[in-house]
Amino acid sequence: MAKAKTAFVCTECGAEYSKWQGQCSNCREWNTLTELRIAPARSTGGSSASRQGYAGSSSQVTDLSVVDLTEVPRFSSTFGEFDRVLGGGLVPGSAVLLGGNPGAGKSTLLLQTACKLAQQRKVLYVTGEESLSQVAMRAHRLQLPTQGLKMLAETSVETILATAERERPDILIIDSIQTMHLEDLSSAPGGVAQVRESAAVLTRFAKQTNTVLLLVGHVTKDGTLAGPKVLEHMIDASLLLEGGADSRFRTLRGQKNRFGAVNELGVFAMLEHGLKEVKNPSAIFLSRSEELASGSLVMVVWEGTRPILVEVQALLDETQLGNPRRVAVGLDGQRLAMLLAVLHKHGGLFTGDQDVFLNVVGGVKVLETSADLAVLLAVVSSLQNRALPRELVVFGEVGLSGEIRPVPSGQERIVEAAKHGFTRAIVPRANAPKKAPPGMDVIAVDKLSEALEAL
Template sequence: MAKKKTTAYVCSDCGSDYSKWQGQCGDCNAWNTISEIRLGPAVSTSGGRVGYSGAVSASIQTLADIDLSALPRFSSGTQEFDRVLGGGLVPGSAILVGGNPGAGKSTLLLQTMCFLAGQMPALYVTGEESLQQVAMRAHRLGLPTDKLQMLSETSVENIIIAAEQHKPKVLVVDSIQTTHLADIQSAPGSVSQVRESAATLTRFAKQTGTVLLLVGHVTKDGSLAGPKVLEHMIDCSILLEGSHDSRYRTLRGQKNRFGAVNELGVFAMTEQGMKEVKNPSAIFLSRGKEVNSGSAVMVVWEGTRPLLVELQALVDDSMGGHPKRVAVGLDQNRLAMLLAVLHRHGGLMVGDQDVFINVVGGVKVLETSADLALLLSVVSSFRDTPLPRDLVVFGEVGLSGEIRPVPSGQERLSEAAKHGFTRAIVPRANAPRDPIKGLEVVVVDKLIQAIDALG
């Protein structure tokens, strides 16, 4: 009897399929575009129990018949983790946790699982470390070790068999790059293995109501390794970031079907593990007593809360024929655009100067509310005149020099006043409806007005 074909090799450019892998597609002549895909098994329509690989029968409903009650959630034990997740863990959800090696992914998840194991069945599957290594970390961190179930396995089939026997409410697989399916010939970590392993585990989580936490690696540019379809399969994608020379880690949500995107959680790596930071603004504003030029404080909006961050600029004479434009934590292309606006509408020429921008604390600012703070810090460094220590700035700068409003202006000003700031330069449309006690708000319409407000 002929063996049934379970895999195929398909060109990602033209779609031609082959019986085995080859370097070049014979139809479109493209190189390294042929990858292995898994052919789905035929679904039986006869009676009997349907396993994790089968189809789930569902009844058709109208929108009016759908239950609108809130999604059941339970806490992970850490408020910052819950904030990034949108309020807690949702049963049946698949969550992908990525980060650089040594960022603390395994430590954070081990702490979470040890907490949850005291309340519900929890299973931690490790494919990268031995059980002894995980146990040593748990003892070093002082975590409770009498409830959490552990399994050292890389086979997806065996993981699902163990999960069906123990029926955990929360399942961690560390990491998805080490898992493999028996009927796929490629090595673990390949595109086909990662895609199919994640699809099988996610399907199991959806059908059983299990919270699935997958650990993922990242590439050199900081994006999650593996096929892009991996991020489409899961419900929530979060990234743990942090440099080796800093004890602070930021947990940022990149995709979340059950909460806000770009939510930010801050942790401190200590000898007792990952400790949540209740007031992140106090960390990013840890400035020295001496006031230096080129430093400005801005209020950025991260997910559902404001965050005060210090931005530093250094403007210096260029030693070469091509002035440098370097931005750390901000978009470098936007820096070049804003410097052109500063020249045209602010009357300040820095075309022959090297300009360096840095967001203190390693925070990556993704919104345009930092435009005004960036330009005022450049003006401060160029003139070698420090900005007032109690000044906070935010606003988007347009190409014609206008200062555009940003969302949640009232909340940003309230957060600044809470941290002792007494003066703010903001867009006119973000002026508070009611005066904020102890805070003088200067509203501006044009960039030149903001520069003149510095005195």
């Protein structure tokens, strides 16, 4: 018999090596190589002829100009925010991975989706972490319709595929991929080999049968998806459900999507009867106190296809340490240090003797640079202990030379702010509209010094 070969796979980037080494040469991470047993290849007889027959018997070269451009059919997941992040809905034959911290609501979201979809489509929900009675009790507690939903408590991929072949569901839900295992592999469930091979087999089944595959994935302590990085390359969409146990709001963000944009954001509220979508996120992120306070300012960020108004808070305090602290929650800490240097150089305000704390209200993570100007003005407000007007909204990117750069979709941001009752806006000059919305006073600036004077 042919001897089984052994390879070593990096759990961070998926690179393979013939022998173990302390550091991955590809991603430069330490102690990430895990042993993987490779099954011996079967003899096919006449390697050259078989390869030619395999590659040329059914494959045909097609000119790109004649490829059918028919739009991919979609159907709704019954959640508008879920559909938004997916790019418009679920696509038959697609594989979607939903990750998140324990308690974020992954199983709750998929159970609500499954129960509602089961009223009009065939859904098979496979649970490998809970018993059927536990899932039934959760569905009863959430007051969900349970008629028509097919359940299976199983961790063997072979048994799941046999059941799916018999049931022929439209949607197959696996909760979770870390508990699945293949009989041919000797490694334990949750290992590199089991997670990668199980996902590959399930994805191949979804493609061949035009089934929507929804996988639940665990995350590590630093917030990344557990298991091999190559898992993200097999699937069509990777979504991350974020939200701490101390907050009732959850954000669903796309990290990869072959059928839509990856910068969409869906917002949910965790209530007594499960997750409820928030159709107007700006309303919940703008629940400000009645009393004016220094260091508080509203900015307009762009998430996917819509603007969202969020509040940024800054607190400056005289440092008691040799090196002042720079703490940013919801923003890039390195960019905060850079903006403070710009404020000193081009704004004439020194913060080297101050601890700077920055927070984006509501747990939102701001990834774009349009928050630069709002961050600096909030810092100035806290430094001088002077509250900013409640009706003021700000956005704009700040360059290293102190210039205020334009940001995409400036007109839509101003209109969204006007809808929520804001009457004054400080924006980059290139984003200033020719005609401002009724009741909105738009102040266009080119330099950081002009923005400071406008306050």
